[in-house]
Amino acid sequence: KQEVTQIPAALSVPEGENLVLNCSFTDSAIYNLQWFRQDPGKGLTSLLLIQSSQREQTSGRLNASLDKSSGRSTLYIAASQPGDSATYLCAAQGMDSNYQLIWGAGTKLIIKP
Amino acid sequence: GAGVSQTPSNKVTEKGKYVELRCDPISGHTALYWYRQSLGQGPEFLIYFQGTGAADDSGLPNDRFFAVRPEGSVSTLKIQRTERGDSAVYLCASSDPGRNNEQFFGPGTRLTVL
Numbered sequence: 344k345q346e347v348t349q350i351p352a353a354l355s356v357p358e359g360e361n362l363v364l365n366c367s368f369t370d371s372a373i374y375n376l377q378w379f380r381q382d383p384g385k386g387l388t389s390l391l392l393i394q395s396s397q398r399e400q401t402s403g404r405l406n407a408s409l410d411k412s413s414g415r416s417t418l419y420i421a422a423s424q425p426g427d428s429a430t431y432l433c434a435a436q437g438m439d440s441n442y443q444l445i446w447g448a449g450t451k452l453i454i455k456p
Numbered sequence: 457g458a459g460v461s462q463t464p465s466n467k468v469t470e471k472g473k474y475v476e477l478r479c480d481p482i483s484g485h486t487a488l489y490w491y492r493q494s495l496g497q498g499p500e501f502l503i504y505f506q507g508t509g510a511a512d513d514s515g516l517p518n519d520r521f522f523a524v525r526p527e528g529s530v531s532t533l534k535i536q537r538t539e540r541g542d543s544a545v546y547l548c549a550s551s552d553p554g555r556n557n558e559q560f561f562g563p564g565t566r567l568t569v570l
Binding site: 375377379385389432434442443444445447449 | 487489491496497498499500501504512515547549551553556557558559560561562563564566
């Protein structure tokens, strides 16, 4: 059974720093891996999707990597801004026919001005 | 709009009552998912539709929960005899299996059972 873990649960850094959020998964047989952002009381915004055949995806200041062999994905945020403060969740999509997402509990990120 | 919409955004009900939560997916997306998210946790899978049929309902917690998608577009999640433990944010997502199956989420419905 797939399990997804995110460490740390919370992170606070000064504005301008580069940072890395970690996501690990136990079953390497994934279809893809998605990173989401969730603001308090809001829904989920998809940030990046990495197909199982890919190793990384980039969007603006965000870069996500995928290493299936080690069961790890990282989300790199460059030059952090206070507006990046949110909870970041990763989710692995299984190879099962239903393609359901298995989620980590998220990392709550606070960027201090 | 072009995104997934959910109504109502908030629902407060009393224990034992019946509620319906609605999801309107992105036009053309054949796959539709319901998830439930409790405070401080990641979402939890409930049910998956491909077209009109529930392809996988293994995440529904018990028989008080039921969902339909009669015309392959709008879906309704129905909860009978609500309990306080049902309080959560209910999220709906849709995807196009022919385009990498990326799931797009609605804003959610916050259900509070008093």
